[in-house]
Amino acid sequence: MNQPASAYFIEDRHDPNETHTLSVLVQNEPGVLARVIGLFSGRGYNIESLTVSETEAQKHLSRITIVTTGTPMVIEQIKHQLDRMIPVYRVVDMTQTKRSIERELAMVKVRGQGEHRVEALRLADAFRARVIDATTESFVFEITGNTDKINQYIDLMRPLGLVEVSRTGVAAIGRGPEGM
Amino acid sequence: MTDKSHDPNQMTGAAMIVRALIDHGVTDIFGYPGGAVLPIYDEIFQQSEVQHILVRHEQGAGHAAEGYARSTGKPGVALVTSGPGATNMVTPLTDALMDSIPLVCISGQVPTHLIGNDAFQECDTVGITRPCTKHNWLVRDVNDLAKVLHEAFYVATTGRPGPVLVDVPKDVQFATGTYHPPRKSDVHRSYAPRVKGDATQIRKAVSLLANAKRPVIYSGGGVINSGPEATKLLRELVEVTGFPITSTLMGLGAYPASGKNWLGMLGMHGTYEANMTMHDCDVMLCVGARFDDRITGRVDAFSPGSKKIHIDIDPSSINKNIRVDVPIIGDCGNILGDILQVFKAESKKPDIKAWWQQIAQWRARNSLYYRKSNDVILPQHAIQSLFEATRGRDTYITTEVGQHQMWAAQFYGFEEPHRWMTSGGLGTMGYGLPAAVGVQVAHPDSLVIDIAGDASVQMTIQEMSTAVQYELPIKIFILNNQYMGMVRQWQQLLHGNRLSHSYSEALPDFVKLAEAYGGVGIQVHKPSDLDGAIQEMISVKRPVLFDCRVAALENCFPMIPSGKAHNEMLLPEQANDEATAKAFAGGKALV
Ligand SMILES: Cc1ncc(C[n+]2csc(CCOP(=O)(O)OP(=O)(O)O)c2C)c(N)n1
Ligand SMILES: [Mg+2]
Numbered sequence: 001m002n003q004p005a006s007a008y009f010i011e012d013r014h015d016p017n018e019t020h021t022l023s024v025l026v027q028n029e030p031g032v033l034a035r036v037i038g039l040f041s042g043r044g045y046n047i048e049s050l051t052v053s054e055t056e057a058q059k060h061l062s063r064i065t066i067v068t069t070g071t072p073m074v075i076e077q078i079k080h081q082l083d084r085m086i087p088v089y090r091v092v093d094m095t096q097t098k099r100s101i102e103r104e105l106a107m108v109k110v111r112g113q114g115e116h117r118v119e120a121l122r123l124a125d126a127f128r129a130r131v132i133d134a135t136t137e138s139f140v141f142e143i144t145g146n147t148d149k150i151n152q153y154i155d156l157m158r159p160l161g162l163v164e165v166s167r168t169g170v171a172a173i174g175r176g177p178e179g180m
Numbered sequence: 181m182t183d184k185s186h187d188p189n190q191m192t193g194a195a196m197i198v199r200a201l202i203d204h205g206v207t208d209i210f211g212y213p214g215g216a217v218l219p220i221y222d223e224i225f226q227q228s229e230v231q232h233i234l235v236r237h238e239q240g241a242g243h244a245a246e247g248y249a250r251s252t253g254k255p256g257v258a259l260v261t262s263g264p265g266a267t268n269m270v271t272p273l274t275d276a277l278m279d280s281i282p283l284v285c286i287s288g289q290v291p292t293h294l295i296g297n298d299a300f301q302e303c304d305t306v307g308i309t310r311p312c313t314k315h316n317w318l319v320r321d322v323n324d325l326a327k328v329l330h331e332a333f334y335v336a337t338t339g340r341p342g343p344v345l346v347d348v349p350k351d352v353q354f355a356t357g358t359y360h361p362p363r364k365s366d367v368h369r370s371y372a373p374r375v376k377g378d379a380t381q382i383r384k385a386v387s388l389l390a391n392a393k394r395p396v397i398y399s400g401g402g403v404i405n406s407g408p409e410a411t412k413l414l415r416e417l418v419e420v421t422g423f424p425i426t427s428t429l430m431g432l433g434a435y436p437a438s439g440k441n442w443l444g445m446l447g448m449h450g451t452y453e454a455n456m457t458m459h460d461c462d463v464m465l466c467v468g469a470r471f472d473d474r475i476t477g478r479v480d481a482f483s484p485g486s487k488k489i490h491i492d493i494d495p496s497s498i499n500k501n502i503r504v505d506v507p508i509i510g511d512c513g514n515i516l517g518d519i520l521q522v523f524k525a526e527s528k529k530p531d532i533k534a535w536w537q538q539i540a541q542w543r544a545r546n547s548l549y550y551r552k553s554n555d556v557i558l559p560q561h562a563i564q565s566l567f568e569a570t571r572g573r574d575t576y577i578t579t580e581v582g583q584h585q586m587w588a589a590q591f592y593g594f595e596e597p598h599r600w601m602t603s604g605g606l607g608t609m610g611y612g613l614p615a616a617v618g619v620q621v622a623h624p625d626s627l628v629i630d631i632a633g634d635a636s637v638q639m640t641i642q643e644m645s646t647a648v649q650y651e652l653p654i655k656i657f658i659l660n661n662q663y664m665g666m667v668r669q670w671q672q673l674l675h676g677n678r679l680s681h682s683y684s685e686a687l688p689d690f691v692k693l694a695e696a697y698g699g700v701g702i703q704v705h706k707p708s709d710l711d712g713a714i715q716e717m718i719s720v721k722r723p724v725l726f727d728c729r730v731a732a733l734e735n736c737f738p739m740i741p742s743g744k745a746h747n748e749m750l751l752p753e754q755a756n757d758e759a760t761a762k763a764f765a766g767g768k769a770l771v
Contacts, residue, residue: 084495
């Protein structure tokens with residue numbers, strides 16, 4: 001194809017994409033989540049997963065966990081862009097610290113009878129998933145774990161009559177005695 | 181219980197707004213009334229400490245506040261009503277965000293109980309302006325108002341400056357609450373911009389500078405934003421090191437154009453010597469600039485052999501476009517001071533005679549050359565004449581956007597900071613005229629000139645009326661080429677000379693237009709009449725529309741063409757059809 005001309009040149013960056021989990025401590029005030037999400041959409045960053053909840057009510061602090069992908073330069077940008085927002089206290093790259101625990105919770109609905117039902121229960125046991133709702137033709141399983149484990153579980157449920165999944169997204173925390 | 185009726189800090193939200201303005205030293209604001217700000221206008225009416233300048237369009241208020249801010253170093257303030265008043269502010273807010281201009285916008289909002297009801301003149305102002313402000317607030321309780329207003333001023337003016345907006349519902353303006361003067365605790369604890377540079381990084385920078393063979397200083401708008409001290413230190417650094425210096429469009433005036441180390445502006449329409457120096461340097465010191473695409477050209481060929489030092493107050497500017505070797509985060513005034521101190525203590529002036537000889541060769545290419553004519557005024561010549569006529573005077577220049585803007589940057593020599601107001605990041609046509617209004621309000625006795633284009637000037641021409649009302653003798657110097665010249669230039673270079681909608685059809689008679697507004701109109705066609713007409717313009721103490729008819733088809737060179745590097749500039753003498761076609765061969769993506 002004819003390479004279009006322009007007044008400047010967009011560099012084709014060939015750096016490989018990385019996935020990072022960021023913990024962001026923010027002032028819990030109206031619009032703060034919209035600011036964070038707007039930053040990602042406005043600058044074309046990816047959000048793979050996002051969770052948010054107030055964590056310290058008296059201090060009006062919320063913790064946002066974002067899983068994002070990008071080249072190392074883009075990830076660096078994302079952290080700086082988050083950090084310079086007025087209500088943001090701290091941004092910690094949990095992936096970079098290599099000392100973090102990540103968990104998400106999923107509820108997985110499976111519909112089926114006979115052998116499929118038995119197999120679903122057996123696998124649930126192996127994955128430490130709990131049955132939290134049951135009918136004669138369905139189960140809802142609750143499973144916690146890291147993203148890979150949950151993906152794997154869902155894949156296994158698919159041929160056994162997977163109906164739907166609801167996931168919380170990733171929450172992350174650092175190992176050891178210190179807070180972020 | 182204390183008797184609140186005698187407490188002087190008990191007042192309405194509307195009164196708090198005026199009071200906060202006074203407490204922050206604001207003497208002039210730019211605004212336009214409407215239903216949702218009537219209580220504030222009522223307060224304004226009953227006092228005389230804050231002068232309100234009535235514009236003719238809210239965009240004008242925003243740009244006027246920007247011009248005011250950039251020419252004074254103080255924050256600019258705009259006041260607008262809800263709905264359309266607020267949406268008309270989106271352009272100036274975005275402009276101020278891109279160019280780091282401290283702006284405080286106060287907008288009215290429908291009463292809190294109507295928010296979300298699609299009420300008359302309701303819009304989601306904080307939602308709309310979230311991406312175009314440094315921060316914004318919707319105040320739902322009158323007792324939060326004082327704190328928010330003080331925080332707004334603080335956020336706008338500290339760190340990397342920028343625009344903020346405070347949205348105040350009408351019932352909050354009417355409600356009575358407690359005001360307090362500005363205090364430290366008004367600010368988010370999470371907001372603490374770093375101002376002091378890291379000492380280790382400063383040492384690394386000095387060691388690079390001291391051992392440089394082919395150094396260059398590349399400075400930007402951050403130096404001007406940092407204040408007079410930064411400018412002084414930058415000049416001293418150039419003196420002490422003997423290094424060549426170039427600057428972005430936004431940074432013009434920090435180092436004087438008459439200074440012997442000055443290379444001229446760099447970037448797409450920068451000088452050959454500035455761009456070649458950037459390309460071939462071995463050490464680059466970037467101060468308060470952000471490696472914008474108009475500066476770098478092709479990024480993978482940008483200054484390939486250099487070690488780069490980058491001073492910026494905003495960490496997100498570091499490694500955004502160009503990877504640097506020594507980032508130093510903090511206020512450039514502070515950091516330049518530290519660098520100078522270490523440099524003076526440990527190093528002596530590096531010997532860069534050979535480098536200067538090389539630069540002299542590039543300079544000799546005379547990249548700003550243009551062919552003068554006795555029959556028609558060349559736009560470059562018009563700017564030079566304007567510069568000569570205003571030299572040594574107390575002059576401020578604003579511009580619109582287009583070729584005239586680039587010629588102004590190339591041919592008007594700025595000796596001091598804060599004298600040059602142009603829309604750099606956003607490139608907003610219609611910026612210059614209202615910005616001139618704002619500058620003239622701040623500097624009533626100075627000469628304020630908007631270097632304009634025939635198309636741009638029509639975008640905010642209504643502010644002529646503001647200038648006439650407040651007796652602001654701004655000069656609108658239109659380089660009238662009867663084209664959207666910059667658009668036409670790109671169409672010629674990149675789109676096979678198909679001049680789609682870039683001709684200024686049905687132009688108004690600018691002389692009559694000036695007179696219709698109550699201003700003065702001047703028109704010149706002949707080069708021999710130009711100097712006299714400029715003198716006349718300067719001596720008239722009223723707003724002037726100066727219709728300077730210039731060569732219609734002149735294009736702006738030198739230029740870094742499509743996807744090219746700094747060392748592949750197209751110079752004016754090469755810009756014949758064939759060379760141009762070759763330089764721009766290909767298609768036409770991007771901007
Ligand atoms: C608000 C806005 N709309 C469109 C543009 C795109 N644009 C850039 S320069 C230009 C033409 C400007 O023409 P004029 O003011 O006559 O200046 P000249 O280039 O002729 O000196 C246009 C349309 C812009 N920068 N701003
Ligand atoms: Mg024009």
